[in-house]
Amino acid sequence: MIESSRYDAAxxxxIAAFCGGEEAPSDEEVWQRLVDAGVEPWLAERLLIFLPMAYTRRLLPDLSYPDGVATPSGRVSLPAEPVFVAALDRAQRAGRGEIERIALRSAEFNAINNALNAGSQLHDLMLGEARLMNDxxxxGQGDGGVPSPRAVFEGLLRGHGVALDGETKAGAELFVHPASAGAVMAQVDFAVSHPxxxxxxxxxxFAGYGATWxxxxxxxxxxxxxxxxxxxxDGLLLPGAAPGQVERERYDHPSGAYELVLGAQLNLFADRPVPSAGSLLDRLLQALRAEPLTxxxxxxxxxxxxxxxxxxINEVxxxxxxxxxGEQVVADSRALLPDGRVAVRIFGLLVPVEDA
Incomplete structure (x- = not known):
């Protein structure tokens, strides 16, 4: 089976390199956007070639397409190229704007369009293999400069002994956002499912910034x-798996007792030590008693x-x-620092406990 999932983020x-800007970029601009952000040339080349081919198949799915491309030294099998397989899978979830920006630039689409303009009918078309000018x-053996957050997350869980072939499922998805010149911004949604x-x-x-992906x-x-x-x-998948990395405290709620399993407070942007947000968290937990919990x-x-x-920013x-x-509690509270920039993030799980 072709391992295409490691190229989901790539x-x-x-797609972002093709779709950035008001005007469609040239191939040279797409290439430059990719390699400037640390995408290795072999992967940038495949994205530049295979994404338009995959999106043409999404735009016009009823045609019969060849499963390879010709090169000066032979033939490349598309089903054997994991980047193409990943691009084809992602194309099935593409929006109209993506499809128009990416598919309409492919050589295959141009051949189809020329044939239709010459009087051919779509259902009669038989496409020949596209031909690349160069091999x-x-x-490369690695990720080509774009790590897959999903693969990394699954690796972290398996490294702690979590089995992902049963009731526990995990995933991670990359969202690309505009950033300042010379930098890129990655937002990653980490997801876990458990009964x-x-x-x-x-x-x-979580978001991250850097000069490269x-x-x-x-x-x-x-x-x-x-x-x-x-x-x-520690609170959901393997109790006791992260000793010393979490805080645990009892939380009494009208629906019963819970154990609050709390992670570290993350402080961002501040240029000095940030006080604990413990008192704000206490007020949130007090307000939570008015909410029904299962x-x-x-x-x-x-x-x-x-x-x-x-x-x-006020996100609870x-x-x-x-x-x-909870957002009202935050709105009624003071900042942890009176001046400058400061952001605080706290995450925890409420795990039901049964009193003896």
């Missing part, structure tokens, strides 16, 4: 590891950002959904 990076560079959860999936999102994705993964991984492990595991996440004491999530009551 395909997202390729493809040999594929003990109050909702089918628990999702925690390896740096940006690495920063997002590192923040997730510091702030959310250990409560998920006897399942619930996720609670706080993320706030202030600039010179003014609230800029309960089971990965906005919690208005």
């Amino acid at each position: 395909v997202e990076v390729g 493809l560079e040999p594929a 003990a959860l109050a909702r089918p999936w628990l999702v925690e999102s 390896r740096e940006a994705i690495g920063e997002a993964v590192n923040r997730f590891s510091l702030g959310a991984l250990h409560p998920i492990l 006897r399942k595991v619930h996720g609670l996440r706080l993320f706030t950002s202030h600039h010179d004491g003014r609230l800029q 999530l309960l089971d990965s959904e906005p919690w208005p009551g």
Whole structure:
């Protein structure tokens, strides 16, 4: 079986290179966007060639397409190219804007369009293999400069002894956002599913910045590891798997007793030590007593950002959904620092316990 899943993030990076800007970029511009952000040439070449081919198949799915491309030294089998397989899978979920930007530039689409303009009918067309001017560079053994957050997350869980072939499922998805010149921004949604959860999936999102995709994705993964991984492990998947990495305390709620399994407080942007947000968390937990909770595991996440004491970001999530009551608590609270920039993030799980 072709291992295409390790290129899921690379395909997202390729799509962003094609779709960035108001005007469609040239092949040279797409190439430059990729390699400038650390994509290795062999992978950049495949993204540049295979993404338009995959998106043409999404745009016009009823045609019969060849399963290879011709090169000066032979033939490349598309089903044997994991980057093409990953691109074809992602194309099935593409929006109209992506399809128009990417598919319409392919040589195959141009051949189809020319044949239709000459009077041929779509159902009569039989495409020949596209021909590349040069041989493809040999594929590298690694990730080509774009690590797959999904593969990294699964590796972290397996490294702690979590089996992913049964009731526990995990995933991670990369979202590319515009960033300043010379930098890229990666947002990664880490998701876990387990029967003990109050909702089918628990999702925690982290952003990372860097000069390359390896740096940006690495920063997002590192923040997730510091702030959310250990409560998920110790509170949900393998109790006791992260000793010393979480805090545990009893929480009494009208629906029964819970144990709060809390990760580290992440402080961002501040140029000085940031006080503990413990008192704010206490007020959130007090307000939470007014919310009905099932006897399942619930996720609670706080993320706030202030600039010179003014609230800029107010995100309080309960089971990965906005919690208005918690956001009101934050809105009524003071910043942890009176001036400058500061952002604070805290994540924990409420795990039901039964009193003896």
